[in-house]
Amino acid sequence: MIAVPSIIIFGIDLVKFAVDLGNAYMLFLAVSLSLNLEAGYTGIPNFGKVMFMAGGAAISAAVSGLLAVMILGVNVHGNYNAYIVTVINQVNASLAKNPVLSVELILLGTILAAAIGGFLGFLVSYPAIRLREDYLGMLLLASAQFFQIFLGAYYPLIGGTQGISVPDFFRWAGNGIGVRDVTILGFLTVFAIFVYVYSERVARSPIGRTLRAVRDNETATRALGKNDVAIRRNVIIIASAISGMAGALLTFQVASIGPGTWDRITWTFYIWVMVIIGGSGNNFGVATGALWFSFLSSGITQVQNALPSDLPIDVNWIRYLIFGALLLWILAFRPGGILPEKSSPTLARRTLSRALEEKPG
Amino acid sequence: MVWPYLTSSIIFGSLFGLMATGLTLTYITTKVPNFAYGSFVTIGLYTSYSMNRFSDFSPYMTTPIAFGIGGVSSVLMYLGILRPLARRGSSLVSLMIATLAIDIGFIGIFGIYADYLRYGFNMTDSLSFYQILADFRLFGEQGLLYIAPASLGLITLGLFLLLSRTKFGVAMRASVENPSLARILGINVEKVYVFAWFLAGGFAAMSGAYYTLYSGGGVATGSGLIVEIFAASILGGLSSIYGATIGGVIIGIGENLLTGGGIALLGSWVLDYQKGIPLLIMIITLLLLPRGLASLFE
Numbered sequence: 001m002i003a004v005p006s007i008i009i010f011g012i013d014l015v016k017f018a019v020d021l022g023n024a025y026m027l028f029l030a031v032s033l034s035l036n037l038e039a040g041y042t043g044i045p046n047f048g049k050v051m052f053m054a055g056g057a058a059i060s061a062a063v064s065g066l067l068a069v070m071i072l073g074v075n076v077h078g079n080y081n082a083y084i085v086t087v088i089n090q091v092n093a094s095l096a097k098n099p100v101l102s103v104e105l106i107l108l109g110t111i112l113a114a115a116i117g118g119f120l121g122f123l124v125s126y127p128a129i130r131l132r133e134d135y136l137g138m139l140l141l142a143s144a145q146f147f148q149i150f151l152g153a154y155y156p157l158i159g160g161t162q163g164i165s166v167p168d169f170f171r172w173a174g175n176g177i178g179v180r181d182v183t184i185l186g187f188l189t190v191f192a193i194f195v196y197v198y199s200e201r202v203a204r205s206p207i208g209r210t211l212r213a214v215r216d217n218e219t220a221t222r223a224l225g226k227n228d229v230a231i232r233r234n235v236i237i238i239a240s241a242i243s244g245m246a247g248a249l250l251t252f253q254v255a256s257i258g259p260g261t262w263d264r265i266t267w268t269f270y271i272w273v274m275v276i277i278g279g280s281g282n283n284f285g286v287a288t289g290a291l292w293f294s295f296l297s298s299g300i301t302q303v304q305n306a307l308p309s310d311l312p313i314d315v316n317w318i319r320y321l322i323f324g325a326l327l328l329w330i331l332a333f334r335p336g337g338i339l340p341e342k343s344s345p346t347l348a349r350r351t352l353s354r355a356l357e358e359k360p361g
Numbered sequence: 362m363v364w365p366y367l368t369s370s371i372i373f374g375s376l377f378g379l380m381a382t383g384l385t386l387t388y389i390t391t392k393v394p395n396f397a398y399g400s401f402v403t404i405g406l407y408t409s410y411s412m413n414r415f416s417d418f419s420p421y422m423t424t425p426i427a428f429g430i431g432g433v434s435s436v437l438m439y440l441g442i443l444r445p446l447a448r449r450g451s452s453l454v455s456l457m458i459a460t461l462a463i464d465i466g467f468i469g470i471f472g473i474y475a476d477y478l479r480y481g482f483n484m485t486d487s488l489s490f491y492q493i494l495a496d497f498r499l500f501g502e503q504g505l506l507y508i509a510p511a512s513l514g515l516i517t518l519g520l521f522l523l524l525s526r527t528k529f530g531v532a533m534r535a536s537v538e539n540p541s542l543a544r545i546l547g548i549n550v551e552k553v554y555v556f557a558w559f560l561a562g563g564f565a566a567m568s569g570a571y572y573t574l575y576s577g578g579g580v581a582t583g584s585g586l587i588v589e590i591f592a593a594s595i596l597g598g599l600s601s602i603y604g605a606t607i608g609g610v611i612i613g614i615g616e617n618l619l620t621g622g623g624i625a626l627l628g629s630w631v632l633d634y635q636k637g638i639p640l641l642i643m644i645i646t647l648l649l650l651p652r653g654l655a656s657l658f659e
């Protein structure tokens with residue numbers, strides 16, 4: 001059995017801290033980049049981010065779990081939601097011996113989540129792109145609020161308010177924390193890098209400039225022959241597909257799902273905090289913002305663990321206050337974020353200088 | 362079977378009418394959807410709860426105090442955060458996210474306060490409480506059934522008289538309709554806006570104090586009501602005060618009667634989707650009648 005070494009300073013295991021931080025960061029990075037695509041580049045105030053993640057997560061959890069049970073031939077008496085708790089150890093033990101099937105189900109679940117996220121994005125985009133910014137923000141916030149209620153109310157999907165366990169598709173990488181977490185970090189890193197490269201390519205391409213044009217002056221964009229409604233719809237669909245995938249990966253990581261995970265504060269508000277701290281409209285800035293956020297948030301958790309457990313005040317309240325105040329401070333004193341948006345190069349430098357030389361006079 | 366839903370539709374109709382009126386007051390003055398508005402309802406909830414627990418005040422007696430605290434907090438939010446941000450040239454999206462940040466900050470403050478009550482004064486229900494028993498009864502019904510609609514009626518009448526019969530009210534309307542022209546006429550537009558925000562926070566906190574008499578409350582109760590409040594305000598047209606009042610009444614009645622009827626006809630599962638009804642009304646309004654009920658009367 002391989003073990004991950006631990007370096008302990010002041011009672012904190014640094015390796016474990018770094019791996020946990022990395023896992024949180026990679027997910028936050030992917031989701032905040034997708035929000036940056038919507039809000040930073042295209043000007044869509046998505047205050048319902050959590051809905052698209054939760055949608056992807058719920059479907060992938062339900063379908064991958066059901067498929068695992070069917071393929072492994074575990075008897076759930078025809079009622080997956082009710083019996084999965086009793087057979088979860090058996091399913092996990094079989095999955096541990098079957099890495100190929102596990103990884104296939106992870107990939108399938110993630111792709112499915114992308115499809116569901118994109119579909120939800122498409123549904124929401126119909127009323128959304130026809131509305132002004134303020135109405136759009138309200139509609140998205142309200143829809144996400146309802147979606148969380150729906151997850152709790154609709155038992156067949158993820159077992160209602162209680163939630164259900166999801167088979168552990170990473171069990172082959174080792175039991176419990178340690179090697180399993182490092183493996184997950186690998187998966188999440190690949191995903192986040194993919195999202196980063198994609199966002200950066202979009203931002204630097206002519207499409208990126210079109211997105212900014214839609215954001216800054218939609219009438220002018222329309223006059224120049226761009227279909228701003230279709231552009232906004234496509235951006236919502238793509239960003240929501242990314243969010244859905246992130247939701248699925250988080251679900252596979254924690255190996256359980258419930259409506260409580262998908263609250264507005266963590267997966268909408270905190271994502272906005274990252275984008276605004278870092279600098280909306282700047283992918284590297286958002287990556288920096290997400291890093292700062294993850295670091296601060298993990299730091300608060302460490303402080304919480306170090307304090308006695310019979311603390312009279314729940315540390316989460318302090319977290320809400322800190323991040324609420326931090327966001328207001330940034331909005332007031334550094335509205336562009338740590339790394340504000342830069343003007344994008346329209347042409348390669350060589351082409352540009354040649355064009356300038358050719359200009360008469 | 363139907364009676365409880367009739368009661369709750371009267372009560373919630375009145376409360377949402379009050380809340381939507383307040384939200385619309387904040388929207389017409391700053392043109393920013395105020396996502397923190399629900400937290401002013403929570404201020405009312407906790408004012409009422411604390412006073413009831415500490416000195417056995419009836420929730421009705423706490424209402425004026427809740428109104429004052431809610432109003433002052435609302436003015437502080439406007440003067441301390443939203444107005445400076447707007448003057449620095451923040452975009453609409455930045456201002457919306459700022460109100461979201463204020464809401465989260467408020468939840469943090471309420472949480473700390475509730476934990477303080479729980480550990481400092483041994484109030485074990487401070488994170489989730491009911492005060493139905495504190496209400497009086499009249500003709501076999503709960504007092505709120507009479508007080509809530511009466512309050513809404515009085516406040517609507519008061520607002521109507523203020524806006525149409527007094528000089529300050531006319532100045533208020535002018536400041537909302539055309540701020541620059543109002544300034545030229547020597548109206549202190551800022552004073553008018555501060556007054557509007559005071560009323561808005563007060564209405565929210567007042568409904569919060571009433572709300573605990575009928576339903577459970579906790580740190581995020583107000584934030585959770587934001588869907589209904591926005592739905593009501595949008596149904597009313599988002600920029601019409603009377604529209605919002607009517608919108609709130611329709612949302613409150615519609616949500617509860619449709620749920621009651623749905624349970625009678627389709628089964629008890631309808632209850633779980635109750636919150637979907639205001640959302641649905643909101644979407645239909647936005648698609649079919651984007652300027653709300655108010656546009657029907659122009």
